[in-house]
Amino acid sequence: MLAFIGRRILVAIPTIVLISIFVFSLQQLLPGDPILAMAGEERDPETIAFLREKYGFNDPLPVQYVKWVTGVVQGDLGISLRSNQPVSELLLQKLPVTIQLAIMAMIFAIAIGVPMGIVSAVKKGTVLDYAANLIALSGLSIPNFWLGIMLILLVSVKWGLLPASGYVPPGEDLWLSIKTMLMPAFVLGTALAATLMRHTRSAMLGVLKSDYVRTARAKGLKERRVILKHAFRNALVPIVTLMALLFGELIAGAVLTEQIFTIPGFGKLVVDAVFNRDYAVVQGIVLCTAVGFIIMNLVADAAYFALNPRLRKQ
Amino acid sequence: MPRSLIEVDNLSFGFRGQATDLVEGVSLALNRNETLCIVGESGCGKSVTALSLMGLLPPDATRISSGTITFEGEAIPADDFRRLSTLRGDRMAMIFQEPMTSLNPAYKIGDQITEAVRAHRGGSKAEARDRALQALEQVGIPAAKQRLGEYPHQLSGGMRQRVMIAMALVNDPSVLIADEPTTALDVTVQAQILDLIASLQDRSGMGTIMITHDLGVVAQVATRVAVMYAGRIVEIGTAQEIFDDPQHPYTIGLMSSVPKLTGPRQRLSTVPGLVPTPDRMPEGCRFATRCPFAQSVCATVPPLAPVAGDHRVACHFAPLETRLEAV
Ligand SMILES: Nc1ncnc2c1ncn2[C@@H]1O[C@H](COP(=O)(O)OP(=O)(O)OP(=O)(O)O)[C@@H](O)[C@H]1O
Ligand code: SF4
Ligand SMILES: [Mg+2]
Numbered sequence: 001m002l003a004f005i006g007r008r009i010l011v012a013i014p015t016i017v018l019i020s021i022f023v024f025s026l027q028q029l030l031p032g033d034p035i036l037a038m039a040g041e042e043r044d045p046e047t048i049a050f051l052r053e054k055y056g057f058n059d060p061l062p063v064q065y066v067k068w069v070t071g072v073v074q075g076d077l078g079i080s081l082r083s084n085q086p087v088s089e090l091l092l093q094k095l096p097v098t099i100q101l102a103i104m105a106m107i108f109a110i111a112i113g114v115p116m117g118i119v120s121a122v123k124k125g126t127v128l129d130y131a132a133n134l135i136a137l138s139g140l141s142i143p144n145f146w147l148g149i150m151l152i153l154l155v156s157v158k159w160g161l162l163p164a165s166g167y168v169p170p171g172e173d174l175w176l177s178i179k180t181m182l183m184p185a186f187v188l189g190t191a192l193a194a195t196l197m198r199h200t201r202s203a204m205l206g207v208l209k210s211d212y213v214r215t216a217r218a219k220g221l222k223e224r225r226v227i228l229k230h231a232f233r234n235a236l237v238p239i240v241t242l243m244a245l246l247f248g249e250l251i252a253g254a255v256l257t258e259q260i261f262t263i264p265g266f267g268k269l270v271v272d273a274v275f276n277r278d279y280a281v282v283q284g285i286v287l288c289t290a291v292g293f294i295i296m297n298l299v300a301d302a303a304y305f306a307l308n309p310r311l312r313k314q
Numbered sequence: 315m316p317r318s319l320i321e322v323d324n325l326s327f328g329f330r331g332q333a334t335d336l337v338e339g340v341s342l343a344l345n346r347n348e349t350l351c352i353v354g355e356s357g358c359g360k361s362v363t364a365l366s367l368m369g370l371l372p373p374d375a376t377r378i379s380s381g382t383i384t385f386e387g388e389a390i391p392a393d394d395f396r397r398l399s400t401l402r403g404d405r406m407a408m409i410f411q412e413p414m415t416s417l418n419p420a421y422k423i424g425d426q427i428t429e430a431v432r433a434h435r436g437g438s439k440a441e442a443r444d445r446a447l448q449a450l451e452q453v454g455i456p457a458a459k460q461r462l463g464e465y466p467h468q469l470s471g472g473m474r475q476r477v478m479i480a481m482a483l484v485n486d487p488s489v490l491i492a493d494e495p496t497t498a499l500d501v502t503v504q505a506q507i508l509d510l511i512a513s514l515q516d517r518s519g520m521g522t523i524m525i526t527h528d529l530g531v532v533a534q535v536a537t538r539v540a541v542m543y544a545g546r547i548v549e550i551g552t553a554q555e556i557f558d559d560p561q562h563p564y565t566i567g568l569m570s571s572v573p574k575l576t577g578p579r580q581r582l583s584t585v586p587g588l589v590p591t592p593d594r595m596p597e598g599c600r601f602a603t604r605c606p607f608a609q610s611v612c613a614t615v616p617p618l619a620p621v622a623g624d625h626r627v628a629c630h631f632a633p634l635e636t637r638l639e640a641v
Contacts, residue, residue, distance in 0.1 A: 125374075211410060212418040217370055218410075219430040219481065220403025233420045309420060309465040 001305065008301050012294050019290040020072070023283050024065050055081075072287065078280035082273075087284040090269060095288070097167055098266035101188065101257065102250050104181050106243070108189030109196050114239065116193075117200025121208060122227055132197065139194030144253060148187045148260035155183060165262040184261040188253045192246055199242050203235035210234070237307045244300030251289060318343040318384070319488050319521040320367070320406075325381030325392055327366060332592045335379050337363055337545040341618065344489060344521040349512075351532045351553070352525045353568070354542035355589055360525045363542070364491045367523075368408050369398025386488060404434040407482035411494040413475035417466035423450075424462030427481045434485050449480040453510060472503035476510065483514060490515075493525045508535055529568070533557065538624075541565045544589055544600040547618060551625035561627040563605050599629070607631055 035051045036043065052058050056067060071078065077087035113136075120132035156164035163180045170177040207213065208231050216230040217223075251266075258267030266285070273281035305311050321343045328335040337359045344350050352360050365371050367383060373395055381392030385405065390397050402408070410416045418426060427446035428439065435442070443462070450458035453476040466474055475495060482490060492511065496504035512535060515522055524535060532539060536553040541562065549562040560569045587604035596602045598613040605612065611630050618628040627633070 211412050211415040214370065215410065215416045215478070215481075216418065217399075218368060218402055218408045219433060220399060220401070221429065221433050230418050234418070307420070310467045 001302075004305055004311075005298065005302055008298055012298065015294060016291065020069060020287065021065070023286050023290070024068055026279075026283065026286065077284040077287070080273075080278055080281050082276045082278045082281070087280050090281060091266075091284055091288055094264065094266045094269045096169075097263060098251075098254050098258070100170065100177070101181060101184055101254055101263065101265060102247075104178070104185035105188035105192065105250065105253075108186050109192035109246075110243070112189070113193035113196030114200050117197040118204055118227065118232060120197070121201045121204030124205065132201075136194040136197045139190040139197075142190070144187050144191065144256055145260055147190065148184070148257065151183050151187065152261075167263050167265070181263075184257050184263060187260070188250070188257045191253065192249065195246065195249075196239070196243065200235065200239055203238045204231060207231045207235045237304060240303040240307065241300045244296045244303060247293060247296040251292070318345055319386060320344045321384040322367065323382045323384065325363070325366065325383070326379040327362075327371070327381070327392070328377050328379070328592065330375050330377060334592060334595045335377075335545065336592045337366070339618075340381075340545075340547055342540055342547065342550060344523055346488075346521055347515060347519045348537040349515065349522045349524055349535050351536035351539045352523065352542055353527070353529070353532055353539060356527070357589055358542045359545040360542055361493050364408065364493050364523065364525055366392060367398075367491065368402045368406060369395040370402070370408075403430055403482075403487075404485050405487050406489045406491070407485070407487040408491040408493065409475070409478045409482050409495050411497050413471050413478055413498060416478055417474055419466055421465075422462065423464055423466065423469070423477055427462075427477070427484055430481050430484050445484060446480075449484040450477070452483070452514070453477075453480040455480070471499055472506065475499060475503075475507055479507075479510065479514070483518075483520075486518060487520060489521050489523070491523045491525075494527065495524070496531065497527065504531075511535070541568070544595065545592075546600055546628065548601065548628045549626065550618070555622075555625045559625075561621055561625070561632045562601075562629050563607055563631075564601050601629075 035048055035055070035057065056064060059067070068078070075088050077091070079085070080087055080090055083090070116132045116135070120129040123129050152164045155161050162183055164183075166180055168177040168180050208227075210231075212234075213226060213231050216226045221230075254265065255267035255270055257263070258265045259271065262268075269281065270285050272278070273285060323341050325340040326335045326338045328337070340363060342350065352363070354360055362371065366376075366378075366381075378393035383390045383392055383398070385401060390401075417423070424443060424446055427449060428442040431437070431442040431445045432439075435445075447458055447462060450461055455461055455473060455476050461469070461473075461477075466477070469477065479495075490511070495511070496507050499507060508531065511522060511524075514520075522535075524531070526532060532553065536556075538550065538552050539556040540547050541549040541556065541564065543562075543564050549556065549560065549565045556565060557569065560566045590596060590600060590603055596613075597615075599605070599608070599616050602608045602612045609630070614630075616628045616630045618626045619632070620626050621633045
């Protein structure tokens with residue numbers, strides 16, 4: 001197991017290097033000059049020259065890259081040109097917010113999508129199956145912003161049940177923190193739930209036809225046990241892999257969801273940084289997301305590995 | 315104690331979306347310590363008949379028209395899936411053609427067998443495990459104790475089929491249904507598995523229904539033989555009767571390709587023509603489209619009538635020699 005993970009990490013290293021080069025060149029290719037943006041309206045040539053020197057914009061590119069990478073490895077992602085805060089500090093502030101949102105959304109997605117997928121596979125061709133598919137289709141096609149606004153109007157404004165926006169750290173008040181995050185997580189989770197439902201359904205349909213499910217029935221096991229223990233356990237492999245790979249969708253969705261519910265998370269950081277041409281922050285975000293992807297891929301591999309006895313024992 | 319372990323009476327069923335019943339009027343009986351072989355071409359309904367005895371046909375896709383399964387004296391309607399499901403794995407067990415895919419790849423051998431014990435016998439995990447170990451030893455798996463902790467992929471096809479047999483027999487069923495248990499295995503392993511089933515049967519007195527394509531297998535293990543054609547039993551009798559004195563034109567066609575009981579193994583594909591599909595079943599004798607002796611009377615269903623003792627044939631012209639001369 002460890003050897004397997006170790007190998008995967010080694011394979012991931014060149015990817016990370018490539019990404020870092022890409023992220024670094026991004027700043028060279030992007031239009032707009034951050035120094036001009038910083039220097040303000042007057043654009044005093046002396047100020048500009050001073051700023052260029054201060055932020056190392058006069059060094060040759062490879063030198064700038066090496067400096068940058070060395071910093072990154074030590075956790076120094078540069079200084080936000082806008083807020084003058086270290087980028088790593090900004091990320092550490094915002095990341096937990098988004099991670100909480102993502103985890104809660106994933107819980108919603110699993111709690112809704114997986115049981116629905118199982119039921120619609122087992123009851124294939126019945127009203128239940130059609131209903132589940134219809135719900136999944138709506139989950140995929142209803143835009144998040146519309147669903148979010150409707151929920152805010154109904155649940156917060158009309159019924160006053162949940163807060164409409166904002167963020168409370170779980171350390172401060174866990175229950176309030178969860179309550180505040182409930183609607184955003186639900187909105188973010190619906191589309192994922194639909195995807196999960198469809199994949200669970202098709203994985204279960206495949207597995208239910210298999211010989212070992214027939215064997216389980218031939219043993220005289222209860223149908224419930226046949227489905228949950230024998231069929232679902234094997235359908236789990238593609239489902240778990242998919243969940244890890246849905247990470248990208250989750251991050252993209254989080255950006256939008258955080259805007260709707262004005263949550264001060266990663267998504268808000270992204271939007272602000274892009275609008276302000278705050279390159280250091282953009283770089284940090286892209287790098288962070290890319291590493292997140294690689295980690296989630298590792299998790300997917302590890303899950304695949306752990307769920308497959310065939311690989312485990314070698 | 316009733317004479318038959320299992321007695322099937324007038325079993326007919328089809329699948330949803332098909333006009334006629336695929337399997338029609340099947341009646342047969344299995345006695346203690348007996349091996350009944352069911353033979354017939356691919357698609358004639360051998361497997362679905364076996365599955366229906368186990369109550370394993372998909373309930374929402376199956377239409378049971380008639381039939382009673384009398385199991386050790388208890389008459390069970392063929393559509394009482396619930397009752398049948400409590401018998402299976404306990405009094406009635408089944409093994410399948412594909413040992414490579416019939417075990418769950420995600421669980422250890424030991425857990426899969428133990429589960430079968432506990433589903434019917436309850437008891438502690440340790441007791442069930444002891445029972446599982448015994449069962450593995452009984453089917454001649456070396457280092458059985460160690461095997462309990464292994465996964466199916468760590469075993470060869472032959473070993474996996476032994477595990478399947480151990481799992482099927484762990485609760486001492488009185489009926490074992492084996493659906494082509496050796497087809498997927500190579501020849502030496504085939505013989506070992508057949509010997510194993512025979513010796514286990516001798517020990518326990520269980521009855522075996524063996525489905526096979528392979529007349530060599532039939533010759534080796536059968537006490538009695540049922541020949542199936544397009545969902546009907548066309549001839550049933552002792553192995554001797556079927557091999558030496560086949561009466562139904564279809565059986566004769568099959569046997570003519572096997573000169574002797576000890577002849578080379580042969581697949582059942584030597585009768586010219588094709589099996590009718592479920593939506594184009596002939597009204598009367600289902601073999602009429604391929605039968606060299608077919609007459610107008612064959613448009614009515616021939617009953618499975620005795621020709622001698624328990625030897626029964628479903629042909630208007632049986633026994634062939636006498637009747638054909640008369641035509
Ligand atoms: N669930 C089902 N729905 C509809 N048709 C089915 C179903 N299961 C089996 N059949 C059909 O029933 C027929 C008989 O199948 P069966 O598997 O019993 O044949 P068989 O005699 O065992 O053949 P083989 O020797 O190839 O195993 C086939 O034509 C098959 O397509
Ligand atoms: S009943 Fe007629 S068609 Fe059927 S097997 Fe006999 S002779 Fe042939
Ligand atoms: Mg079959």
